[in-house]
Amino acid sequence: MEQFFNLDPSLYVHPDVLDAERRRIFWRSWQLLGPASDVTEPGRYVAADVAGLGVIAIRGRDGALRGFRNVCRHRGARLLPQGKGQCGLIVCPYHKWSYSDTGALVQAPWFGKDPAIIPEDWPLEEIHLDTWRGLLFAAVDPVESLLDQLGDTVAELAGEPLESYTAAGTAKVEFDANWKIYTDNFVEGYHIPGTHPSFYAAIDFEAFSTTAHDGLVRMTAPPKDDLFYRGKWLWMWPNWTLSLFDGGMNTSRINPLGVDRTEQRYDFYFADTSPETEAARKKTIESNLAVVREDIDICADTHRNYAAGSYTPGPLSARHELGVHYFQERVRVALDDGSAPV
């Protein structure tokens, strides 16, 4: 079998590479915003950051769901704070220009009349939105449909009752590492014995299995007793994840805040959200985040080594790191960069 190597470390630390990734990966792909149930009622919105570009999804009074850049047409201020909420007009906090939920400029107060502003010339800039099985996605400038991007994931999750779950909890984790270092970590189980001793003890690691194909890295391992995970962890191109629990799941999006800073935004979903299950749900969320936290320092230390130039690419395990190779190849193709060693 061919020996594959890790990506060139320069691709993890140069701001120019992140700029290229923004344009060629993040703004051309469908990005998971969270549960579609966040935007079912008129006026409900979600505002999110996509690799530095602010986006809004808002349900109009006419029932239509629309997406916009979260950028005022006047001098570019951010319109809505990140997160979910409810609004009537979208009012810019800077000089109070206001927009309707269709994106039309309604008013530019105190602007003056000579020359006057023509509102039709200054609507919010639209982006694309789509939903799939209860999940809301946005794309600034998509190169393919959401279903095409989802690829193998559609069949993989066909038997899971995703849309019957209720969103009941969010979390955000931030750390000092490039988004690809964290993704490299997520798409392999090789580090479980070293990094997650309790997790390791709770699965049959010898039976850990990874496949990588058509936008999906699928990792499975038979759980032993008392593991909250159901033994299946999925990563989808370019940057979202879905892990199954007993009676629920989480999703997350891995979002670069800078070349050396990344956030991972989690949503937790459960079949049973009754008060009686609250303690168990909290425990599941906390156990999940404890596993994530075990990864963060390793990723930050790895980033420092890459940034210091003290690392040359090492070999990837064909048994355990084919997900890493798959992800890195997708990045390499998206960047069209033939300079890195293969």
Ligand code: FES
């Ligand atoms: S930047 Fe929004 S009103 Fe001026």
Ligand SMILES: [Fe+2]
């Ligand atoms: Fe991990």
